[in-house]
Amino acid sequence: MNRLAQESSPYLRQHADNPVDWFPWGADAFSEARRRDVPVLLSVGYSSCHWCHVMAHESFEDPEIARVMNDRFVSVKVDREERPDVDGIYMQAVQAMSGRGGWPMTVFLTPDGLPFFAGTYFPPEDRHGMPGFPRVLAAIDGAWRTRRAELLDQAGKVHDVIAAEASFRAPAGEEPADLSRDAIRLAVANARDQFDARFGGFGPAPKFPPSGTIELLLRAYLRDRDDHTIAMAATTLDHMAAGGMYDQIGGGFHRYSVDAHWLVPHFEKMLYDQALLTRAYLHAFLVTGRARYRRVVEETITYVLRDLHHPDGGFFSAEDADSEGHEGRYYVWSLDELERVCGADAPEAVRYYGVTAGGNFEGSNILHVVDPGEDRPAAVQRARHALFAARAPRVRPGLDDKVLLGWNALFLRSLTEAASALDRDDWLHAARANARFLLRELRRDDGRFLRSWQATVGARDGWGATGRARHLAYAEDYAALLAALVTLAERDEIGWLEPAFEVADGLLHLFLDRDAGGFFTTGTDAETLIVRPKDLFDGATPSATSLAADALLRLAALSGRTGYDEPAFGALRFLSPLLQRQPSACIYALEALERATSAPIEVAVVGEPDDAATRALWREVSGRFLPDSVVTVARPQRGASDLSPLLADRSTVDGRPSAYVCEYYACKQPVTDPAGLRAQLDDALAARAGI
Numbered sequence: 001m002n003r004l005a006q007e008s009s010p011y012l013r014q015h016a017d018n019p020v021d022w023f024p025w026g027a028d029a030f031s032e033a034r035r036r037d038v039p040v041l042l043s044v045g046y047s048s049c050h051w052c053h054v055m056a057h058e059s060f061e062d063p064e065i066a067r068v069m070n071d072r073f074v075s076v077k078v079d080r081e082e083r084p085d086v087d088g089i090y091m092q093a094v095q096a097m098s099g100r101g102g103w104p105m106t107v108f109l110t111p112d113g114l115p116f117f118a119g120t121y122f123p124p125e126d127r128h129g130m131p132g133f134p135r136v137l138a139a140i141d142g143a144w145r146t147r148r149a150e151l152l153d154q155a156g157k158v159h160d161v162i163a164a165e166a167s168f169r170a171p172a173g174e175e176p177a178d179l180s181r182d183a184i185r186l187a188v189a190n191a192r193d194q195f196d197a198r199f200g201g202f203g204p205a206p207k208f209p210p211s212g213t214i215e216l217l218l219r220a221y222l223r224d225r226d227d228h229t230i231a232m233a234a235t236t237l238d239h240m241a242a243g244g245m246y247d248q249i250g251g252g253f254h255r256y257s258v259d260a261h262w263l264v265p266h267f268e269k270m271l272y273d274q275a276l277l278t279r280a281y282l283h284a285f286l287v288t289g290r291a292r293y294r295r296v297v298e299e300t301i302t303y304v305l306r307d308l309h310h311p312d313g314g315f316f317s318a319e320d321a322d323s324e325g326h327e328g329r330y331y332v333w334s335l336d337e338l339e340r341v342c343g344a345d346a347p348e349a350v351r352y353y354g355v356t357a358g359g360n361f362e363g364s365n366i367l368h369v370v371d372p373g374e375d376r377p378a379a380v381q382r383a384r385h386a387l388f389a390a391r392a393p394r395v396r397p398g399l400d401d402k403v404l405l406g407w408n409a410l411f412l413r414s415l416t417e418a419a420s421a422l423d424r425d426d427w428l429h430a431a432r433a434n435a436r437f438l439l440r441e442l443r444r445d446d447g448r449f450l451r452s453w454q455a456t457v458g459a460r461d462g463w464g465a466t467g468r469a470r471h472l473a474y475a476e477d478y479a480a481l482l483a484a485l486v487t488l489a490e491r492d493e494i495g496w497l498e499p500a501f502e503v504a505d506g507l508l509h510l511f512l513d514r515d516a517g518g519f520f521t522t523g524t525d526a527e528t529l530i531v532r533p534k535d536l537f538d539g540a541t542p543s544a545t546s547l548a549a550d551a552l553l554r555l556a557a558l559s560g561r562t563g564y565d566e567p568a569f570g571a572l573r574f575l576s577p578l579l580q581r582q583p584s585a586c587i588y589a590l591e592a593l594e595r596a597t598s599a600p601i602e603v604a605v606v607g608e609p610d611d612a613a614t615r616a617l618w619r620e621v622s623g624r625f626l627p628d629s630v631v632t633v634a635r636p637q638r639g640a641s642d643l644s645p646l647l648a649d650r651s652t653v654d655g656r657p658s659a660y661v662c663e664y665y666a667c668k669q670p671v672t673d674p675a676g677l678r679a680q681l682d683d684a685l686a687a688r689a690g691i
Helices: 010-016 027-037 050-058 063-074 084-098 133-146 150-168 180-196 210-222 227-242 270-289 289-309 335-354 377-391 405-421 425-441 474-493 496-510 542-558 562-581 589-596 612-622 674-686
Strands: 020-023 041-043 074-079 104-108 115-119 402-404 450-454 469-470 601-606 628-635 658-663
Touching: 010 074, 010 542, 020 027, 027 041, 027 074, 027 542, 041 050, 041 084, 041 180, 050 063, 050 133, 050 601, 063 133, 084 104, 084 115, 084 150, 115 150, 115 474, 115 601, 133 150, 133 289, 180 210, 180 227, 180 450, 180 469, 180 589, 210 270, 210 496, 227 270, 227 289, 270 289, 270 405, 289 405, 289 425, 335 377, 402 405, 405 474, 425 474, 425 658, 474 542, 542 562, 562 589, 601 612, 601 674, 612 628, 612 674, 658 674
Parallel strands: 020 074, 041 074, 601 628
Antiparallel strands: 041 104, 104 115, 402 450, 450 469, 601 658
């Protein structure tokens, strides 16, 4: 009996027809393991993971391997994207026992959930120095039967390691310190040391998109005006956008590059990468004015709204790396095919995209821009449209159509900021729809937010009001949603602060460690696991602690409610030993650290939103990158000052829309013309040079 058919996760449902008697994560699985006195075999992956699919085809679909799994173990399948708490805890076990990590993750547990053996992908037979999965199963079964005491001792030791990581304390002599900007300067210096001056990026292959480092460098450039600082960011952005890691035809970014020059990607597309890279390219455009960065923003958002958008407003999680059983097949081209599709524009497209008869990937061509600095010629633009139309009938990669609260909120923030900066009312409409969707569909009647929503699974008890959302939301979900709502309050309507307060209060009530500082991954109402972890390190997405510290500081500055400051300061003090030693491991926390160590630039534009003069003033604000700022635009005399002191006693001057630039609510003279506002903003940024 396979129990996965009614799960909300597309990844779990991919395994519903396996001959393996899978359980979803839960008490039933561990009760069954205790009843049968057998270990739990925990398999963790996600729908767009190529090697997860490989292990499924090779092992989980094999009747003989499945028979051994069913006879000797209780097998549990987990979607890491729905259950980051489970994934995070047992990934620490994998790393502690094997020295590496990744997915698929394979962990053997006692019936009490303690890990005693762990690995990642196992082939169906011994291969390339790796033991075959059947041999692993036989060895674990034999050891459980004959040497159980050793396994339990190993499980206890691994648990101690995980518990120590979960309850992070600074080493002796590295106690939390007063906050300073030293970690920011060290992170910039580290980026300089690791920078690949030829192809961009920081460190060797494989290269993952360094969104957090790009943001760090853009902020640093506005302080130091060092040409090398902006060159590191620009070189990296140029080569990523020119490489095969960027979908040259349909827009959007693949997960990472397997080589040093961003040519051959791992072809899955993740919503969070689109969110973080959209923001990085948007800020780079605002700093440099380079049109190609704006184009990347526009094409990436177009991709998400076209291919990852549920009609009700949610954004889907990912597209697979594979189609028709082959990684990347959907995206690659032969020379003959491209020439046939592009017609008279083919020679220019062949030159621009570096297409050859032999190809650059398994006999086919991953399209890339040979000269990253070249503007896209008109002939190539026509060819691109033709190639997009010709690609459309191909079998698309699999779609993971679950809607994750935290990932949606990351993209919502970037979409809102881009809509404001580039004056795109259609994007702002999509952002509002997404925010309403998240507040409606991923929140229970009692206000508790949920992690994951899925439209194609029928209602089931306990899934929430709609029957489609499940799993309690984590600290990262609350923190990312708070950040997005604050951005909406800044860039759209100050009234978005009302739900932001509710989210912030839930974040503090459910997740804050009031003793040591920082935020637990799981809420006080969550299932008890073998440890209660904290999400400290930034990885493919910002950690809950980084997100929460920055969002709470922004909320406090925008609302004037200083009670939100102290938890953010506490989180940064808790992180300070890590920031002093490994600032790049907490790269997104550095944005919060910058806010915590400088007075925010506060900008309020007051006027009727449809007034051309109001819009002209607002474009001066929204059309530039203002680190450490809070901004808002509102009608005069509409009670908005109850929500934000930035709007207290702010009125138009002589009936004309007006802008106020302040620091800690001490304001310069209001201005009514864009040039005057531009000068005040220039002065505010110049005053921060070198800090």
